[in-house]
Amino acid sequence: MTTQTTRPSHALPLIGPGVDRVDGPLKVAGAAHYPGDFSFPNLAHAVLVQSTIAAGRIRRIDTGTAEAAPGVLAVITHENAGRLERGPAGVVGAVSPPPPLQDDRILHYGQHIAVVVAETIEQATAAARLIEVAYERTEPLLDLEDPRAEVLTNPWGFDQQRGDVAAGLASAEVRIEATFTTPAETNNPLGLFTTVAVWDGDSLTVYDSTQWPYYVRATLAVVFGVPESGVRVLAPFVGGAFGAGLRVWPHVVLAALAARRVHRPVKLVLTRLQMFTSIGHRPNTVQHIKIGATRSGELVALDHEGTSSVALEDDNIEPITIGTAGAYACPNVSTRDREVRLNIACPGSMRAPGEAEGNFALECALDELAYEIGMDPLELRLRNYAETHPQFGLPWSSKALRACYQQGAERFGWSRRTPAPRSMRDGRWLVGYGMAGVSFFWYQPPCQARASVSRDGTAFVRSAATDIGTGTYTVMTQLAAELLGLPLGRVRFDLGDTEMPPAPNQGGSGLVGALGSAVHAACWKLVQAFLDVVHDDADSPLRGCRLEDVTVADGRIHRTDDPARGEAYTAILTRHGLDELTADGESAPPQPQEIGMAPAGAFGAKFVEVRIDADLGLIRVARVVSAIDGGRILNEKLAASQIIGGTVGGIGMALLEETVSDPGTGRIANATFGDYLLAVNADVPNMDVIFVGEPDRVNPIGTKGVGEIGLVGIAAAIANAVYHATGKRIRELPITLDKLLL
Numbered sequence: 001m002t003t004q005t006t007r008p009s010h011a012l013p014l015i016g017p018g019v020d021r022v023d024g025p026l027k028v029a030g031a032a033h034y035p036g037d038f039s040f041p042n043l044a045h046a047v048l049v050q051s052t053i054a055a056g057r058i059r060r061i062d063t064g065t066a067e068a069a070p071g072v073l074a075v076i077t078h079e080n081a082g083r084l085e086r087g088p089a090g091v092v093g094a095v096s097p098p099p100p101l102q103d104d105r106i107l108h109y110g111q112h113i114a115v116v117v118a119e120t121i122e123q124a125t126a127a128a129r130l131i132e133v134a135y136e137r138t139e140p141l142l143d144l145e146d147p148r149a150e151v152l153t154n155p156w157g158f159d160q161q162r163g164d165v166a167a168g169l170a171s172a173e174v175r176i177e178a179t180f181t182t183p184a185e186t187n188n189p190l191g192l193f194t195t196v197a198v199w200d201g202d203s204l205t206v207y208d209s210t211q212w213p214y215y216v217r218a219t220l221a222v223v224f225g226v227p228e229s230g231v232r233v234l235a236p237f238v239g240g241a242f243g244a245g246l247r248v249w250p251h252v253v254l255a256a257l258a259a260r261r262v263h264r265p266v267k268l269v270l271t272r273l274q275m276f277t278s279i280g281h282r283p284n285t286v287q288h289i290k291i292g293a294t295r296s297g298e299l300v301a302l303d304h305e306g307t308s309s310v311a312l313e314d315d316n317i318e319p320i321t322i323g324t325a326g327a328y329a330c331p332n333v334s335t336r337d338r339e340v341r342l343n344i345a346c347p348g349s350m351r352a353p354g355e356a357e358g359n360f361a362l363e364c365a366l367d368e369l370a371y372e373i374g375m376d377p378l379e380l381r382l383r384n385y386a387e388t389h390p391q392f393g394l395p396w397s398s399k400a401l402r403a404c405y406q407q408g409a410e411r412f413g414w415s416r417r418t419p420a421p422r423s424m425r426d427g428r429w430l431v432g433y434g435m436a437g438v439s440f441f442w443y444q445p446p447c448q449a450r451a452s453v454s455r456d457g458t459a460f461v462r463s464a465a466t467d468i469g470t471g472t473y474t475v476m477t478q479l480a481a482e483l484l485g486l487p488l489g490r491v492r493f494d495l496g497d498t499e500m501p502p503a504p505n506q507g508g509s510g511l512v513g514a515l516g517s518a519v520h521a522a523c524w525k526l527v528q529a530f531l532d533v534v535h536d537d538a539d540s541p542l543r544g545c546r547l548e549d550v551t552v553a554d555g556r557i558h559r560t561d562d563p564a565r566g567e568a569y570t571a572i573l574t575r576h577g578l579d580e581l582t583a584d585g586e587s588a589p590p591q592p593q594e595i596g597m598a599p600a601g602a603f604g605a606k607f608v609e610v611r612i613d614a615d616l617g618l619i620r621v622a623r624v625v626s627a628i629d630g631g632r633i634l635n636e637k638l639a640a641s642q643i644i645g646g647t648v649g650g651i652g653m654a655l656l657e658e659t660v661s662d663p664g665t666g667r668i669a670n671a672t673f674g675d676y677l678l679a680v681n682a683d684v685p686n687m688d689v690i691f692v693g694e695p696d697r698v699n700p701i702g703t704k705g706v707g708e709i710g711l712v713g714i715a716a717a718i719a720n721a722v723y724h725a726t727g728k729r730i731r732e733l734p735i736t737l738d739k740l741l742l
């Protein structure tokens, strides 16, 4: 049985029990309702028509034949869509893409240019093919190096400087300079993004594939000029997202527009092909890194510039170099991000946006330095360990990266590595060991939650967060059960509905800390509410008790100094004639200077063994060990699943994933699961996960968030292992066998 007092987070157990997903039975039984599962008797279906050029204008769009086709209820184009406003800012100021169908301009291939609404999806699909479009083409901007393209410098204000990099580089005994490139990649959640929109007068209800119901609500209210209170957004289950659900995409607006036009509920499901241009992607990047160091491996200067592509009228955040300044103790550092505006579909976040690409360049460049000076790559990281936050000069709220390196190395058997390239072999296989370190950024947006205990002895806790498969339902149920001293089976946690208290995006690995802290606050306020009820109650053994005097366990509150003196929640409610008590809690991000600490995100060390066929260049990842400091781990099984899932994504990033566009037209050439290669079972080896460290001190539940760190560092560790195996330094992802044969 769980017990809980007002213990500080550092006194909590590091690793929580790996209980099964509380929503698992619903999912297995097909009873978990994803957006596409919501239906209505008079539901109509919307199908998108997308541009087949990347830049220019629509000269003529002929919808007459489509409008006359069987079952068609409406065809909406820029000629009849009406004015739609652009929605408000979301994550750190970034705005969702502009509303669709506002003029005749084409800004990218796959832009939505019409939506057809019909009685059935087959009728809508058939009619959509009858729309004829005449374009006036112009030459698209498709290349990061195109001199005509607009370049944005320091677009988010994240660039960082300390010391004098030029002087540091000039005086360094050793210099490394290298350019790294990463391709566009596409988020490929299995669940096709779906929006179901239902209007009732000026009130709108939307079921959506989103990571942030409140942002969808705020956006649709602005776009359609209706009060936020009249918009309800539900996302009880989302079939994966990986960042694709952090913004409000044009198809969501179009589903609502279509429903308003035909005065019926409308469902819009993106096709797999449309997913490649409609819900963001990881933009391609070019990064230049310069490192100056002493012969004994002390970093003297670090210069990191990252450039990514962005759409013409978009505002995506891809903070490539955000992790660099805080990663190592180095006196002279300059990091700079740039964006180049191109005629591409809007990029968006994809698991560890920016950080995944930036870490690849930084950790590969450090590997190059290690070879240059003849030092073990692990030793080089330890030599430059940042004991305090190197940019803020504050102690970390927690940091067990050294333990990640040491325990990860031990588990992996790093000491068996012979340093020279091509020095390890197993028959025809060249064997390579590679590693990388990860310092993930900290992110904790504000959040609210509500908790109730009712007379039947059950608790109900809720917040408008989402669970995109990460396990939010489960870990928040565990947390509330612990905080209220109730068995798991007597606690229900619900989410995904804007009728519930506001929650932030499930993104930036920040939801568990934000939401868990709000649940923590709500549960303690609820216990306080029970103490308030019995404050002057002569029949209560808790009369006059303060929160710090009590402990909760077994569905009751008791005096910490005398557990026999206490009573059950149900006894208090019954005696006072109450059905339930409810309390609201909220959490807000602390300011580093106020708490005197640098809030830490997760840390990690990744160790990889690759095997490469000496004749054919075929690459196999044989083993991965991830040692993670994620602060307190609420559920070992689900947290390990996050790391394993991230590792699979990292293997894909390293070896397989690349969204290929035709350089002349901007058409995506591999927008199917047959052509866009994802890591599948045969690509994925034994993935070992170790959790180390201690509960973090920033938030009361001690967590740091592990949704993204599993992916980061894998690409660098694989690239470094490939160098160790072959002596070939591949600075261009993905690492395909042709690059090894050349």
Ligand code: MOS
Residues within 6 Å of the ligand: 211, 241, 242, 243, 244, 246, 349, 350, 351, 352, 353, 506, 507, 508, 509
């Ligand atoms: Mo994540 S890419 O912040 O959902």
